[in-house]
Amino acid sequence: MTDVADEEATTPTKAKAKPKAAATAKAKRAKEKVSDPLDVPLFDSAGERQGDVRLPKVIFAEKVNTPVMHQAFVRQTNNARxxxxxxxxxxxxxxxxxxxxxxxxxxxxxxxxxxxxxxxxxxxxxxxxxxxYAQRMPKQMRRLALRSALSQKATEGRVRVIDGFAIEEPKTSLAVGLMDAIGFDDTTLVVLPAPNFVVSRSFENLPGIKIVLARNLNIRDLFTHTYLLLAKDCLELIEENFSRPERPKAGRGDHDDHEDHGDQEAQ
Structure with a gap:
């Protein structure tokens, strides 16, 4: 009995792993691998990648507001009745x-x-x-819903940018090749800066693909399409039309100026 006890006492015990520390390290490595959602791939009209492009932060970095998006979607569908x-x-x-x-x-x-x-x-x-069935909704809430939907698309990695659609004649085969090269295999919303007859005719025979202008971007189209394909010129238009307006802040210096002006008038 004594020998057995001595052997057990002298046997080295295995160090227990720390699951919490391991999980923390794993999460940290995974976080480092995740790229910035605002940096999206940039392609040319042939489907070849030209690098990355930075999405406007004021549009695609909005905190997702699900209730406002739902309200905007219900409003748009009811107004269509x-x-x-x-x-x-x-x-x-x-x-x-x-x-x-x-x-x-x-x-x-x-x-x-x-x-x-x-x-x-x-x-x-x-x-x-x-x-x-028409419903009213403030403009700022509608813009907030649109920014939330665009930010969600960017976070999920479902946004791609095209550096111009250099299509000389309408051909469905060119549109199919472009979608295959980009890797979009589901419903896609294509956003153009201005009407383009050649591009519209090339994509109109493809099921699940819709062409929309940047100024007509809406919450329903974003909800009913999986991917978002933007022309590069649309980024500036989207930022101009749907960004949050800056409100001027009245500083203390302005108040002091008014007081000084009043004192001068009194004198």
Whole structure:
């Protein structure tokens, strides 16, 4: 017994690993590998990579605001509704002027018109009527929703930039080759700075691809398309149209100037 105890006492014990420290180091290495989401690949019209381009921070570095994006999406879809559905009430349905049968003595339920809602071919109760589904939303909230959606696309690595669409004639094969070279295999929203007939004709036969101008960028198109393909000239337009406006701040110096001006007038 004594020998066994001595052997156990002299046997070196293995050092226990520190899982917390290992997990922290692993997370740190993973964080170092992640590139800046604002640096996105830049391609030419042939699909060859030309390096990276920096996205505007004021647009693509916005904190994602999910409730505002949802509100903007619901607003846009509701504003697209016609609201022309209509049903006839008892006042508008034709016929039914005379009482169908006498009040008493038949053993049947009492009815005053064959156009009652309970009768076949009668009116509709609580049916839809023409109305407006339009919703209003402040401009700054709409811009915030758009910046949030664009920032989410950039964070997920779903944004690519094209340095001009040098397509001389409309060919679907050129558009297919460009999408394959870029690596987009799902629905894509192509954003142009200005109308381009050749580019639009080249992409219009491809399913799941939509062409939109930079000034018409909207939350619904960003939600319904997986990837975002931007022309390089669109970056400046997007920054001009959808950036957060800078509010002038009144400093103490301005207040002092007003006081001095008032003192001079009093003298």
């Amino acid at each position: 016609q609201g022309t559905a209509a049903t006839k009430t008892r006042a508008t349905v034709s016929g039914g002027g005379a009482k169908p049968y006498r009040q008493k003595g038949t053993g049947r339920a009492r009815h005053g018109s064959i156009r009652e809602p309970s009768m076949k071919g009668g009116a509709v109760v609580f049916g839809p009527h023409p109305r407006s």
